Amino acid sequence: MNFSRLIKNCSIPSRWLLANNIRYQSSSAAQNLIQVDINEETGVSVVSLNRKPVNSLSLELFKDFCGVMDDLEREKVRGMVLKSSCDNVFSSGLDITELYPNPSEERFEAFWLWFQESWLKLYASSFPTVAFVNGHAPAGGCVFAISCEYRLMLPYYKIGLNEAPVGIVATEWVMNSLRAVLPGKNAERLLTSGRLLDTQEAFDIGLIDQIVNNEEEAMARSEEFFATFDNVPKLARALTKQVYRKNDLNQLIKNRSSDAKQFLNHILRPETQKIIGSYFKSLKDRKKD
Numbered sequence: 391m392n393f394s395r396l397i398k399n400c401s402i403p404s405r406w407l408l409a410n411n412i413r414y415q416s417s418s419a420a421q422n423l424i425q426v427d428i429n430e431e432t433g434v435s436v437v438s439l440n441r442k443p444v445n446s447l448s449l450e451l452f453k454d455f456c457g458v459m460d461d462l463e464r465e466k467v468r469g470m471v472l473k474s475s476c477d478n479v480f481s482s483g484l485d486i487t488e489l490y491p492n493p494s495e496e497r498f499e500a501f502w503l504w505f506q507e508s509w510l511k512l513y514a515s516s517f518p519t520v521a522f523v524n525g526h527a528p529a530g531g532c533v534f535a536i537s538c539e540y541r542l543m544l545p546y547y548k549i550g551l552n553e554a555p556v557g558i559v560a561t562e563w564v565m566n567s568l569r570a571v572l573p574g575k576n577a578e579r580l581l582t583s584g585r586l587l588d589t590q591e592a593f594d595i596g597l598i599d600q601i602v603n604n605e606e607e608a609m610a611r612s613e614e615f616f617a618t619f620d621n622v623p624k625l626a627r628a629l630t631k632q633v634y635r636k637n638d639l640n641q642l643i644k645n646r647s648s649d650a651k652q653f654l655n656h657i658l659r660p661e662t663q664k665i666i667g668s669y670f671k672s673l674k675d676r677k678k679d
């Protein structure tokens with residue numbers, strides 16, 4: 391597997407991370423997998439995941455997300471609100487069809503490296519980030535949310551890292567992002583049980599910062615969050631965030647190839663394929679009941 395070639399083709403903006411050596415080209419302009427709306431007055435950008443029906447995270451979506459993050463860095467936006475344009479779902483996590491049945495190594499390596507890249511760009515972004523969790527956010531959906539700096543969530547949805555019950559072991563950088571949000575023992579319990587929390591439970595343990603009742607409220611709370619940085623020089627804020635998150639970022643940056651190889655080996659194990667297969671089948675069968 392030529393991981394180093396692929397890693398060279400990925401980039402994140404921060405100067406002390408990877409070389410910024412490719413330009414973004416939308417892989418799926420026709421599908422419009424990500425919608426971006428920049429408010430010229432406030433400088434706030436609303437980024438909506440738009441892969442119907444449930445925003446499952448595919449290679450194409452990750453590529454487009456990275457392109458959008460590059461654009462927002464160039465535009466020097468004041469802040470970003472990440473939300474979904476699908477009904478009732480923020481994101482249903484990694485697209486299971488990227489993992490099952492037995493993905494090709496070529497597709498999988500690209501998929502995984504663009505997933506890593508999306509996380510790096512979001513986790514290290516120079517501008518403040520808010521996740522407006524306006525629907526369920528299991529697994530990879532929760533990863534997007536916890537990589538933002540502030541989380542708002544609508545009532546009656548579920549959020550959490552349910553990888554373990556799906557037969558998947560969360561990678562270290564995902565665990566680190568969770569540990570940055572929750573005190574150690576709650577993070578470990580959430581990961582090992584794979585339990586999905588409802589909005590109130592997520593608020594009670596600090597996984598989300600505020601419960602909001604509608605989009606208007608979410609935008610008002612986001613604005614208040616962004617306003618807390620109005621008197622802070624942008625560069626100082628960005629570098630403080632990036633240095634604060636440096637250990638988590640470096641853990642992945644130094645191990646991108648091995649992280650991808652390890653995950654592929656895990657996914658291709660017959661036992662893992664079997665568990666993911668029955669889980670996927672149960673998702674499909676649920677509808678028939």
Ligand SMILES: CC/C=C\CC/C=C/CC(=O)SCCNC(=O)CCNC(=O)[C@H](O)C(C)(C)COP(=O)(O)OP(=O)(O)OC[C@H]1O[C@@H](n2cnc3c(N)ncnc32)[C@H](O)[C@@H]1OP(=O)(O)O
Pocket residue numbers: 443444446447478479481482483484485486487526528529530531533552553556558559560561564653673674677
């Ligand atoms: C090692 C890496 C470690 C950490 C990194 C993060 C890694 C994470 C691994 C994952 O993300 S694996 C994916 C885990 N995701 C889930 O367990 C969520 C599964 N989905 C659901 O529970 C539900 O779909 C929902 C609650 C999100 C939404 O429910 P509902 O509104 O009732 O929609 P449907 O269930 O009817 O779904 C519509 C349609 O979409 C298909 N689908 C749902 N999720 C996925 C998915 N993640 N990948 C691919 N396809 C998905 C579902 O089967 C339905 O398909 P139909 O053909 O039946 O229409």
